[in-house]
Amino acid sequence: MKVxxxxxxxRIRKAKWIKVARIKNADLKKAFMMVLEEGEAEAIVLAxxxxxxxxxxxxxxxxxxxRNYTLNIxxxxxxxxxxxYRGKITRLKYVLEKLKETGFWxxxxxxxxxLKKVDEL
Numbered sequence: 001m002k003v004x005x006x007x008x009x010x011r012i013r014k015a016k017w018i019k020v021a022r023i024k025n026a027d028l029k030k031a032f033m034m035v036l037e038e039g040e041a042e043a044i045v046l047a048x049x050x051x052x053x054x055x056x057x058x059x060x061x062x063x064x065x066x067r068n069y070t071l072n073i074x075x076x077x078x079x080x081x082x083x084x085y086r087g088k089i090t091r092l093k094y095v096l097e098k099l100k101e102t103g104f105w106x107x108x109x110x111x112x113x114x115l116k117k118v119d120e121l
Contacts, residue, residue: 032045044069
């Protein structure tokens with residue numbers, strides 16, 4: 001499993017569409033870290049600095065902060081639903097089950113609602 005993860009990490013580092021960016025406003029990051037983890041705080045600061053069209057956040061508190069700054073938010077589930085609609089995923093139920101196996105928490109009612117939305121239930 002470790003070898004597979006290392007290969008994936010290597011592919012990600014080489015991907016031309018992924019760019020590493022540094023935030024400029026460290027003070028805002030520190031302020032956000034009063035209620036958020038470092039990665040979420042940096043993601044929100046960067047989204048604000050870059051006037052991002054969309055930010056990917058799953059944690060409730062991070063979404064709450066991002067909404068206060070009128071950022072457009074999606075989460076992992078939103079990305080997966082879009083991938084399903086665009087034909088990149090054929091069976092979302094399978095992907096969600098695999099995601100849950102990694103420890104990703106998904107409310108059972110929401111799980112059912114998602115599968116109904118994409119006609120898999």
